[in-house]
Amino acid sequence: MRLSIRPPSRSRRRRWPAAALALAALTLTPAPATAAPEGCAHPTRARVPGAEHQRAACLADLTTAGTVASGHTDPADWAGLTPKDLAVPGAVPGHQIDGYFPDTSTTNTNHDWRHDAQFVIRLPDRWNGGLVVTGTPGNREQYANDRAIADWVLSRGYAYAATDKGNTGLAFHRDGKRPGDAIAEWNHRLTQLTRAARATVARHYHRPPARTLVTGISNGGYLVRWQLENHPELYDGGVDWEGTLWRSDGPTLLHFLPQALRHYPVYAAGGEHSGAARRALHAAGFPAGSEFLWPYHHQVYWDLTQRVYREELDPGFDGPAEAGTPFCAPGTPACDADYDYASRPEAARAVAGIALTGRIGKPLITLHGTLDVLLPIGKDSDVYARMVREAGRGPLHRYYRIEGGTHTDALADVHPDRLRPLTPCHRTAFTALEDWLAPGHRPPASRTVARPAATGPATLANSCSLT
Template identity: 60%
Template sequence: MSRRWRPLVALVPALLTVGLLPAAAGASAAGPACEGQRLRVPGAERLISHCLADLTTAGLPLDLTSEVDYAQLQAKDAVNPSHVPGIQLDGYFPDTSATNTHHGWNHDSQFVIRLPEHWNGGLVVAGPPGTRRQYANDKIISDQVLARGFAYAATDKGNTGDELYKDGDEPGDAIMEWHMRVAQLTVAAKQVAAKHYGKAPTRTYAAGLSAAGYLVRWQLEHFPQLYTGGIDWNGLLLTRDAPNLLTNLPPALRAYPRLVKGEPGAAEALHAEGYPEGTEKLWKSHYYGLWDSLQRTIREELDPDYDGATQGGTPFCHEGTGAGCDTDYDYASRPAAVHDAVERVSLTGRISRPLITLQGTFDVLLPITRTGDVYDKMVNDAGRGDLHRYYRIENGTHTDGFYDLVPDVVRPMQPCFTAAFDDLVAWTTKGVTPPPSHTVPRSSDTTISGCTL
């Protein structure tokens, strides 16, 4: 049996039976605010529930959402829907890692499930972007879909924070757990919805931004039977061969300090690596806040031997430091075992359910020519192009929080996400074919509310 597939094969029985398992003995089935509501989440080790007048971020108490988790993912002036009454379930599945400290539980594989009072029969499941936790999508996804009548479920992916690579025994184990936890929650949330509403969801969608966009693609490639379709927003790309995340970031880590020093050719080097002209105002914030930390975290997870006994690399090490410095990392020269580890978590493009992909042309964390464009080609090469719509959002960047920093440079992508989600629903329920894949131009309207695909 291929090393790549052993972990997934071992988890299949759990995924197939989790819907039949009762909640663990001693799990709290209802909090004091929801007395009499005795819902159980199959397979959960711990569970609390609340009946709420509003499940959106406008009305949630802070212990049932987290501003830290969704900070800077949405433009500050975005207007979100509110007043969606229903039930919120918070809990966790059995796990051995403890990076998620929310609720004081110090336990990973935490989840949230929201069941609106006025349900349309659908379910949306999401993982968080980056190293965030289960509440990261509360503004950009949860609020939007709850207002449309969908139930919503989100997981912390089974490990969180910049040291997620400590979870697991082999390279790639932490990332492989992400996939299992999304599938596990999808199965469980369907069971909860069926119990609560008296019928199972008629349609289930996977949705996500960045790392969670990658999870959407994986789910539709490997567990399509669980979903009606998916929508991924600036999804990261992992493949055995270049380009992939580990080939995109080191050139930027080398070129930006040269730019700061005024060395000739530095800006041109960044442009050549896919960081477009016009995005220069974004480079400093990405260098200090994203490029270095993401490179070291993912590299440590997939290639821990590169820096020997050091864990997580050396922050902002100088070019020319040599072995162990992520600025000098050269994926192509790494041993075959490293490429095998990356292949284990790689995408194939072989989706089996409808997928809409959105990517900003000004994404300078995951440059579009190295990520979205490549995945679109992978899907077409796999013969699945009829299931895919790919919208390149002109001047969109990785997260909408950057719109507040440079509104003259980028546009918010949130309106395009909600428009695409509605198109996905119409596509999969009414047979209304979405517009062909294309680049969505930035209109003269620079508000944060409009997008027509």
Template identity: 60%
Template structure:
């Protein structure tokens, strides 16, 4: 899809669809009949036997929500591996939760998940956590379709809180992100038990993978719950550290200096933006990120850890697009000088780098929301500092950005990362299952004359 008018960025936070978007389909008309298995610990659940578990089928049957994955993939599909129909069983459900931000199925209940069990099972399971503030179907197109076609059982959680009001979940600062860790581990244990009951055999491999916030959740799992997994793939996860870097240490600078650069082209403002972490060469992405990502992300994640910042009479999420000098404006937010309680809240969810299983990380060099130097390079250094470098590889993907949907807005200037996920995941399989060492961590160039989706030139 090529846009000839003003660029419209991909939807960062798509609205929840009406519950009718997830209707109950007609009974399956095929000859397959099997006993329904229950997901242990689930408060609500419903199962369906489907002719096709991939999005080609679930869009027709009402077992996915396209708004969850809107904008995450490039519309151009010459590099897509078209999956054949994958028959199997889908279980939608939720674990007990005190909040109800997720409206899917009309449940108004958080901690929702989807578990897909293909008939032609390869004996392995992948669990994921939704990126951003999206919900449990967010990984359907960019991950699950391909994994299901390869025989994997797949499970995804909404991380326990989702949507634009996700920051309101939890009772203490930092609870929101702490819940992500708990919910993904909860799903991994339950999905494994369900697969065992469904197939009559124990999954012989369990992998964890995720993009963006799902990448952070993947890192946390391999640091704190490594015994559950055989390995993981971290697709551009954010880094949270009490002493920085974290989102709150660089987004305020973007908000403070971008308007002047946009309006006047001021070289000093440009230098400050690069010094704050924005990658050189990503300037063509800045306008859309200022409009869609930076302001909302700063205000809502700041509200998770520091809801008192705006001051009396102001909402915890502050004032949208409040410029420098505006009372309570997030452009003036200074994380370093905030009270110790704020830093303690971030410390609760901080990463350590002490992974206990193999982890392959990849990140686009033109990521303009989570700059690679601050969130990926710094995490690789953290892993090395924890003495776990032998378990980790980091691939810096030249020309990649945070969301593949931007590839359609800027054809020829950005490289899709979805095919990179597939290559990296295969490398993880080879490492874990066959002892084949993956390529050394490096920057993967985007060369002239080389297929821009091929990173097998390692």
């Protein structure tokens, strides 16, 4: 989920239905460097279809090494998502287009626009013919994936596009008219951006992308799953990095987070009931061996995530209150530690509107850390992999369980002897997807990827083998 604090919004807007499914496959072909008018002295003339506003610039470097200095990214958007030793690629010159689509909410303050549905599109001069699109993790804004994803794919020659998903910040649940509307909009906004980015790429380079890949982290990984289930005609494949699982009959975070809130304080207090509380946390999905991560997640993630997502999907639980009472004790009226999804049909109806089915229509690679204690692997990606198989789409899926990975890569810097970052594993999975889309190639079989022994943090931050 990877939450970040942003100003709230009380705006409302409509939602859009999913389109029909279709299948297509394309291959990458090299393209020569494409120069802007007058040797890149002016921005691209390509217009983004449907954008209400856009601003283009020609940049000497589209990676974060250049965009931080030029003001074309926001480091606050991507703080904490990558390990400190992650290498930065060399400069990638090209064009950047920032803008927004029509919208009524105002949670995103980037560029002082105070307008949601913001996007960024980056067009490298040396284009490989491909396009990568993504939505942000948690409730972050459009630059959230700049270090983890954009830097690397741009260095490989891909055009890149990202959306803020249409609402941001901890009060994202105020957007929309009905429970679940704010999350449903995320899916629409990524579909909208994909179509617009494909057209923009074609206008800029004078030919359409030969390959369109979708990827994302956490909530962004959920979007990858949903897009490949509902709009496979737009993509050639995707990489899902610890995507959030939504299904009306569970499990969802509304099932296991209340148990964390209920049992963790008893475990942390010690005493005669501590052992039973620990076993209850294990049964809820939080893996044995992850206990060293529980204090941080209780303080930072579990309570906040439960309350704001419960408010989005079941606002009636706490009546006129908004997002409950932080760290309330069980037994307190309308306390999220006592939340029981099975007794809340209102929540199940809202989740049904955003639910996943496993019926992917294009190749998908999923990776998830075995020590994830925000979205425990046994209650998330293990379940989604089973859904894909049961839907008869198993041949389109590969699933890599990364031993020692957790939900936020920066925690690997805090616990280098116990954790490994997932960023390099995502890159290896991405190249495996590229190979998979070439005739005659198959990625490694689904497996648990062992954490290498006696490997330093700098090496773990920049390398990962799936074999």
